[in-house]
Amino acid sequence: MPNISILLTLKTITRFVFFIPPVFILSACIASTTQVEITPKAVFIIVDGIPADVIEKTHTPFIDELAKNGGYARSYVGGEIGALTQSPTVSAVGYNSLLTGTWANKHNVYDNSIDDPNYQYWDIFRITKNADPTLNTALFSTWEDNRTRLLGDGLKEAGGNKIDYYFDGFEHDLKRFPHDNSREYIKNIDRLVSQESARYLIEQGPDLSWVYLEFTDDVGHMFGDGQELSEAVNLMDKNIGEIWEAVKNRERQKNEHWLVVVTTDHGRDATTGKSHGGQSDRERTTWIATNSLNLNQNFYNAPAIVDILPSIINHLGLIVPSEISDQFDGHTFID
Numbered sequence: 001m002p003n004i005s006i007l008l009t010l011k012t013i014t015r016f017v018f019f020i021p022p023v024f025i026l027s028a029c030i031a032s033t034t035q036v037e038i039t040p041k042a043v044f045i046i047v048d049g050i051p052a053d054v055i056e057k058t059h060t061p062f063i064d065e066l067a068k069n070g071g072y073a074r075s076y077v078g079g080e081i082g083a084l085t086q087s088p089t090v091s092a093v094g095y096n097s098l099l100t101g102t103w104a105n106k107h108n109v110y111d112n113s114i115d116d117p118n119y120q121y122w123d124i125f126r127i128t129k130n131a132d133p134t135l136n137t138a139l140f141s142t143w144e145d146n147r148t149r150l151l152g153d154g155l156k157e158a159g160g161n162k163i164d165y166y167f168d169g170f171e172h173d174l175k176r177f178p179h180d181n182s183r184e185y186i187k188n189i190d191r192l193v194s195q196e197s198a199r200y201l202i203e204q205g206p207d208l209s210w211v212y213l214e215f216t217d218d219v220g221h222m223f224g225d226g227q228e229l230s231e232a233v234n235l236m237d238k239n240i241g242e243i244w245e246a247v248k249n250r251e252r253q254k255n256e257h258w259l260v261v262v263t264t265d266h267g268r269d270a271t272t273g274k275s276h277g278g279q280s281d282r283e284r285t286t287w288i289a290t291n292s293l294n295l296n297q298n299f300y301n302a303p304a305i306v307d308i309l310p311s312i313i314n315h316l317g318l319i320v321p322s323e324i325s326d327q328f329d330g331h332t333f334i335d
């Protein structure tokens, strides 16, 4: 004898379906057959030493387009002035604050010599590989020390091998990139690094990647504020445009949801724009541009460079051991 409750259920379903207009049934069928999993991917890009006021007055159509549906905000580096977290507005210090989500009093990188980084504060690649070793990682960089020293890729104490594909070290290739006083070779390496990251992103779609471009800071040190720096920023924007195009291509072709974050590691001094390292407003003031559609209030409330790591983690949906996440100095700006 059939179960009466099943009969009742069948009857209810039949009646329910009967009253649904056919077009709804059709669209529901289409929705159920096209439902697919969307894979989150992230790429963060550090472009060196560009003050917020400079990027805001320079023509940067590609970054503008990238941020059009996401956002652009002024942000800061340097920790809290006068507190334990105060950190020099120096390149490697800033990169490592992004990579670890902590200030220099924890990650222990106070200058570009990177003598004794504290690998107990895990970087974003270590966190990613720990959460899921099958996730693919990549690094494209004009400065090799980012991989070998800051990330300590391959070192046991830094979590072993974390970068599946890297493209760096060209500053040591004097044959291909002979060093010149005007730093044209760095401009050329930036170009190469950008092209390769665009190619690799399109072809391989790594789950997490870092692109680092240096030339803007070199021009800042040589010329300070002015036409040369604006031109270097404009050129950087074209490089970013190529990477952004790659991301758009991936999203068109695959079921992927990409987060792109572009930022800088410090501003420059207010007098000449030639130096940085101190705690003046202009040296501390940075900026973040992103395509994220899920920005929360934190993004519009002067985020810090240490907020980028928890934001990427949120986007990728990574599980982080609490003893690591408890040490983060930042908070996500992505819901």
Ligand SMILES: [Zn+2]
Pocket (backbone or CB within 6 Å): 048, 049, 090, 091, 092, 217, 265, 266
């Ligand atoms: Zn720098």
